[in-house]
Amino acid sequence: MEKYILNQKKEMLDLIEQLVNIDSGSYYKKGIDRVAEILIKQFREMGFQVTIKKNKRYGNNVVIEYEKNKETDILLVAHMDTVFPEGTVSERPFTIKGTRAYGPGVIDMKSSLVTLLYAIKALHHQHNNAYKNVTIILNSDEEIGSPTSRKLIEEVSATKKYALIMEPARKDGSIVSERRGGGKYILSVKGKAAHSGVSPEEGKSAIEELAHKIIKLQQLNNAQKGISINVGMIEGGNAVNVVPSEAKGMVDVRITSSDQAKYVRKRIEEICAKPDIKGTNITLKGGINRLPLELNKANKKLLQVIQDAADSIGIELKAVHTGGGSDASFPANLGVATMDGLGPVGGGLHNEDEYLEIDSLTERCFLLAETISRLSE
Incomplete structure (x- = not known):
């Protein structure tokens, strides 16, 4: 042969x-x-x-x-x-x-x-x-x-x-x-646009809300246990003088053992379930697709x-x-x-x-x- x-x-x-x-x-x-x-x-x-x-x-x-x-x-x-x-x-x-x-x-x-x-x-x-x-x-x-x-x-x-x-x-x-193992999530935030000079108090910043979520997601990282959460891409806003009404974050997740999947999934869902900025709305899509x-x-x-x-x-x-x-x-x-x-x-x-x-x-x-x-x- x-x-x-x-x-x-x-x-x-x-x-x-x-x-x-x-x-x-x-x-x-x-x-x-x-x-x-x-x-x-x-x-x-x-x-x-x-x-x-x-x-x-x-x-x-x-x-x-x-x-x-x-x-x-x-x-x-x-x-x-x-x-x-x-x-x-x-x-x-x-x-x-x-x-x-x-x-x-x-x-x-x-x-x-x-x-x-x-x-x-x-x-x-x-x-x-x-x-x-x-x-x-x-x-x-x-x-x-x-x-x-x-x-x-x-x-x-x-x-x-x-x-x-x-x-x-x-x-x-x-x-x-x-x-x-791992997967990907897309975190989309809806806020309310307003002119940042004329009436900023009327706005609800989607980017600010996303920033709160990014910090919390990144805190899930645990190198010792092999858990890696990386918000690798973000986008949002239309103009520098407008309170942004939309923002999006793309999240990469890596896990080392199968039992970590349930824990990480639950924590991500908990973080994204409630807005930190009142008046914003959060949509979470995706998941862990490879154990x-x-x-x-x-x-x-x-x-x-x-x-x-x-x-x-x-x-x-x-x-x-x-x-x-x-x-x-x-x-x-x-x-x-x-x-x-x-x-x-x-x-x-x-x-x-x-x-x-x-x-x-x-x-x-x-x-x-x-x-x-x-x-x-």
């Missing part, structure tokens, strides 16, 4: 180049659906059946199985969207410099899509029936919180024993065994299987905790043994210098194929 994968290295890089050079930002449906078409063709050539879950606004989500509706043990999840808007590819297309490949979405996660495809191809080539034991979800909206694919992932996860999430490995090659990925007993067992597979092919594999969220939260919090970061090694995620360590491409492909094989025994 290793020899087969090594022989496919150029072909894998060529496909990565093709995918990277397609703009597929979360809001660019045309590009995401084009990425899906290319991958679907390859899976169908191996006899897989494909179900396309169509979306009007976002890209379509795709479910891939060898035999439709047959029970499988393993769920593989990889997203096709990137954070980069339409037109980014024309500014900086796929390039190779030394041992690294660069381009928008090259590591998050166009290379992971190819790694997944060729791991299945390797099992298929070896006549290893483990390739029939997987259900694959290619989703279109992970970078914006998986609004259309979350329900799909949860529905498919319900019957699975294992979930392998294809986010990239960390810079040092570690996979991800723990992630923080943490925690290293529980089931996940520890899965991690050990992956590390044993790594040892067998000469990889010293570590696992780390990371602050960012991913689709790993959804199967994990349904009790499915879940591990993340099964993609190749790279860095610079979401930046202009995003890169893939080319030599890790075949290595992680082999590791994924070996892991699927062991989980299917």
